[in-house]
Structures are given as structure tokens and as C-alpha cells.
Amino acid sequence: MSAQNPGPRRDTRGIVDAADLFAHVRFRRHEPAPALRPYLEHYWLIDWDLAEPYASHVVPHPSVNLVFQRYDDSRPDFLELSGVGLALATRKLSGRGRVCGIQFRPGGFRPFAPGYAVSTWTDRVVAADPVFPHADPAAVLSPERDEDRVAALDAFLLALDPRPDPQAELAMELVDRVRHDRTLRRVDVLAREAGLSARSLQRLFAAWVGVGPKWVVLRYRIHEALEHAESAESVDWALLAADLGYADQAHLVRDFTATLGVPPSALRAGASRA
Template identity: 45%
Template sequence: MAGGERARGVLHPREQERVAVLRTYPPGAAVDAYVEYYWHVAWDVPGGDVFEAQVLPHPHVHLVFERPAPLVYGVDRGLFTRRLRGRGQVLGVRFHAGAFRAFAGGPVGALTDRRIPAASVFGDAVDRRAEEILALADGPAMARAAEAFLTPLLPPGGPDPAAVRAARAVGLAVGDPSLVRVSGLAEATGLSVRALQRLFAEYVGVSPKWTLRRARLHEAAARADSGEDLDWAALAADLGYADQAHLTRDFAATLGAPPSRYVR
């Protein structure tokens, strides 16, 4: 599976690589203030088998060109599972955290844990473009076609400064392992805790606390999938948990199994 850090959140990646290939592509300059990257998944599940692909979602909204119709996926606070059969492909657009507020027509929190028809946001033309994109066999060509569709829909004047602040705050929450509390993230962004919470509700769709917690779980899952022998007590301390039991409860509640069983 290609994509490096961009594949973070894909659970049991070595198993998924047997049937599915993930590729990611950077956006062009015209849209890079809104689009973080495009992702393309093609799968081939032999016979009549079914493979359950699982992803631990990030605090981002996605536009996915898929059949029978393209969808907008809000931030999923649970575990995302997709049942793969036969051969197929999808192309996704991952927007920068906060950037989808420009298209949503209201707080991004209204999309949380939901998937809605893309036509309700982008108009009926998105359905026609989806068929054109999915008829292509080349991932980069699919990404270019998606970008050609999105470019004229961008709001004039560039991104909302508040969206930029939201993206920066999410980047800090995800990228700085020393930040484990909302108060620390608020201080790092120069906002009050309440202002940070309002910013996330309006532009990200989940709370700062959820974002920090999810970043820790992404790291724990990545370590579990690394194949290394892990000292879970030490990892819990590294990730800012009170103790190993706290990490185990958090991991099991979200991923459906405690770390020891997940690794097996």
C-alpha cells in the first residue's frame, strides 16, 4: 500500500494490501489551499469473497467519487468499515481540516458521522463527473479530472482565515505528541479553550479533545501494526495516557478489541 503517512489510519494494512492498493496524489496549485490530497483505492477480491476494509478516520471531510453515486463523508467518530467484493475503484478528495466549511453552507459539525449525496453540495453535475472519473483506469488522470471539476467551484478571495486557523490547530494536535490536553493546544494556537472549541465545532466537525484522542489512537494502531514487540505500558506513557489500562480501554472502545487481541 502506497501513501506512507497518508495511509495512517488504515487498520491491518498488510492484510488489506493483499486485495486493495491505495495511492495518493498531491493537488495542483489551483486547489491546494482547500485540498490536502487525492486518494485512489482499487481492489480485486477473488471469487465471491468479501473483505472488510477498516479505517480509523481523521478529522477531515472527503468527497468520494464512487458508485452508485458520489458522496460527501463528514468526520466519522467511529470505525469506518467498507465491504469489498469483486473488482472496483473509488477516488477520494481529502479536504484540509476546516476547508470544507467553504462548501458546506453551515457548520461542518452538521456532517459529523454522516454521509450525504455529493449532489446536495456540488449540484447534479457531480454525478455526471463521477461516471467520467470512474471510467478512467489511471489514478493520476482521475485526480486531474476531479481537480478540473472542483477548480471553478472554489470560493472567490481564497480560503477563510478561520479555516486556516482550524487547519493549523488540527496540524498541531496531530503532529505534536507533547500536546495531550485541550488547554495545551489552546495555548499553542493562541486561543482560549472556549474559542478553540467554537472554531472546531464550526470548521472541523469534532472537538479538540476528540482530535487529540484520535491522534493518540492513530499512533497506537500504527505501532500495533508495525510487527514490533511493544511495551504497552511505555507506549501509554509516551502517548499521555494515565496508565496502560487507560490506553487499553480507549483502544478497545474505538477499534473493537484490546491491543493484545488486535495484534493477533
């Protein structure tokens, strides 16, 4: 497999007003078992006990998530499969609850469900029972200690016996290249460096990532723009647009607004969108 991740991400890229979210919920990330690290970004755990409803907003990564969920004992514990989200995701929380999520590396999910192209779930959130009929959400959600929940998540995934997949490995390597190399702005360059035709690259991304390579480039650039919008008192948007590979500021603002529903100017540092 390709190089393993160095551990759970410490950044908050994609979370709109992360400080406000963390003020309302207990949010943690944990590392999976060594055998699972080639496929996963991390586990993410959230617990809340709210006097008033709260809405969180996330610009999704190009990743599939499996999310074990419990809400106020109002319904049985359940597991959802969340494909790559194409737009801003809003989740409304109220009362008491907890979730235990698995974020896969882009390209890393299919070894756990090899019978499905990942594009099957793009922009969809569905019950995961048909794909993982033996999942036991209560076993994951009931423990109080984080380490016991992590152990239950490890046991669930290891029982699926994921096998090395050269296509998954290639997809993960290419997405990592897009994520970390800000000079990579053209899909034809990525295809050429991978030794693939543009059509073969598109097919690879559809089957193992769930979205096209151009979309992945755009999403990571929007994550960077959001991070700048929320962390800086003032942003030179023309300079940032050029740095992110946009033809001009107008194109960046257009893509940002289409993704988040508001222009960059509406997101001053520390402002809540809820």
C-alpha cells in the same frame, strides 16, 4: 493560507492491517493541483476485482472525504460526502469496482461548502448531490489512467472556486500542531497558544473541523497506538501510554478498545481483523 502539505502521506496510519488491504486492492495516493494543496491532504484511488468479498477497516482521520464510487455497474456512479467518523469504519467490497476519494485537511473542507458547519456531517455518510449538484461522477470514474482521474478531480474542485478563509487557516494550523507535537496533550494549552478562550476554540473546531479539539488529540494518539500494535512484535504499553500523554496504560487500552472494538492484544503484527 497556511503552509502547504509536502505531498501525499506515505504512512498507513488509521488503516487496520494495511498489508492485507493492499493485497486485495490497488491503492494509490496522488497530489492535487497546486491551488488546491492548502486545503487537501491528497486524492486516494482504489480499484478492485475480487473473487470473494473483502472487508476493510479504517480508524478515520479527523477529515471530511468526498468519494466518487462505481460498483460493478449495479447502480449509477455516485458521490458521497463522508463526515469525520467517530468510530471504526468498515467497508465491504465485492466483485469489481473503483473509488476516487478526496481527503481534505482537517479544517480544509468548509471553503468548498461555506454554507455549512462541518459538524453538520460528523459521523454521517450522505449523498453529496444536495451540496454539489453539478458533480459528474462518471467524468471522474471513467478514465483508466490515474492522471486523467486526478485531472477530473482537480477540475471538479477548482470549479467550486474556494476562497481563502482565515478561520479555516487557523483550524488547519491548530490541527497540524496537535498532529505533530506529541507534547501537546491539553486543550487549554492549545487554546492559550492560539489566543482563544476554551469556548471559542470549541466553536472553531465544531464549525471548521467537525469535532472538538480533545477528540482530535485522542484520535491522533489512537492512530499512533494502532501503528505500534501492528508494526511491533511486542509493545511496552505502559511506556507507550506515558509517551502519548495518558495517565496510565489502562486509559490507553480503554480508548483503543472503544475505538477499534478489540483490545491492543488482539492486534498482533500482520493480523487481519476481517
